[in-house]
Amino acid sequence: MAKAPVPGRAKTRLAGVAGAEGAADLAAAALLDTLEAAATAFPPGRRVLALDGDLAAARRGRELAAAAQGWQVVPQAGQGFADRLVEGHRQAHRLAGGPVVQVGMDTPQLCPVLLGDLAEAAHRHGGPVLGPADDGGWWVLVTTDARQAAVLADVPMSRADTGRLTAAALAAAGHPALEAATARDVDLPDDAEAVAALAPGTRFAAAWRELASASGTLSGPTSTGAAP
Template sequence: MRGGVLVTAKAPVAGRAKTRLAGVAGPDGAAGLAAAALLDTLEAAGTAFPEGRRVLALDGDLGEACRSEEIVAAIRGWAVVPQAGGSFGERLAQAHRAAHRLVGGPVVQVGMDTPQVRGAELRLLVDVAVRHGGPVLGPALDGGWWVLVTTDPRQAAVLTGVPMSRPDTGRLTAAALAAAGHPAVTAATVRDVDLPEDAEAVAALAPGSRFAAAWRAVVDARSAAPSGRA
């Protein structure tokens, strides 16, 4: 089998993970949503790539995380490396280099914000990258990007100069790749989970997922709360 998967994730710790959802879910609920999304992502990646072809670049301590035992069980057979570097772009570039070293390429990198994505989609992106002979970039609905496939770790070096978490991050990443001589094929646009309306939409796209179950629990808890309280 050619290619490997790189999941970049923050340990789902209350107060650190999915903080923009804490307004509706509370810190613990937001961490629960993050944990569910990570578990769904790990499952999808694990169905697409066998042991020896999976890398998790982790920021934080799983020992403090929500659903830590489930996550630890899910990453058996994965190579786990810490996220290293200052900016998010630097950490992503380092993670791609580590993944290419550990599992070879192409490397399909996804975060933990798209629990609706299935393993077959990730495998297909490897085939696209091989045919293209270069990177594949998948735009996110909010203007960022949800997936980057690199066929060479040097392609990810451009990320160190791209401002992240902005409405133009996707466009700027595509431009940086092209300027460096690595024009990217554009993959399908996908909605990632940042805000409550994203969570609602993504849960509807994958109703049988752990994420959808966690979101329904949040919605039910808010509905059951006494009037005037969240």
């Protein structure tokens, strides 16, 4: 699930420090990192990009279009974000089969091994896997059947209790979820700095360092640890 990184539409909560174009550059870098990790974990035919917007109008649009080669790209559909998530799972199961490992573009620190492990865990469990986010939401939902994602339509999104409510809704529908490792979404400047420090070898970290250097107002990542 991704939004085309168009200035003014992508990562708007970072625009206060990065500006609209800088925020879109960070979003583009995060999406490129995510596409690369997923493409390493899963072969062509097993990758679906549910896209909101047009890559032709996006920052790094040509690079993103090249990275999306080998993906089945479908437009996001639905009235709200929850509906788009449900439809995204339905489309992915229809086009690529399951398990479906659904992530967004907010976790550029992801590594291919983790994505593959999540799919295998769902296969062994015979049901969903849900990864909580530090902010109370969730960063990954793995489904083994599209009907499991239908519960999302009744879960309020983008709240501090979205993760808990999603787990409860899955359990109430007879699909108790395994819990995956917690991860940090990039929503705010503190998140961006922490994730860039965690994965300094990513495009996202490079974009953050460039932004910090240009602005002189952000400290940027200082970690020298290896990227995941």
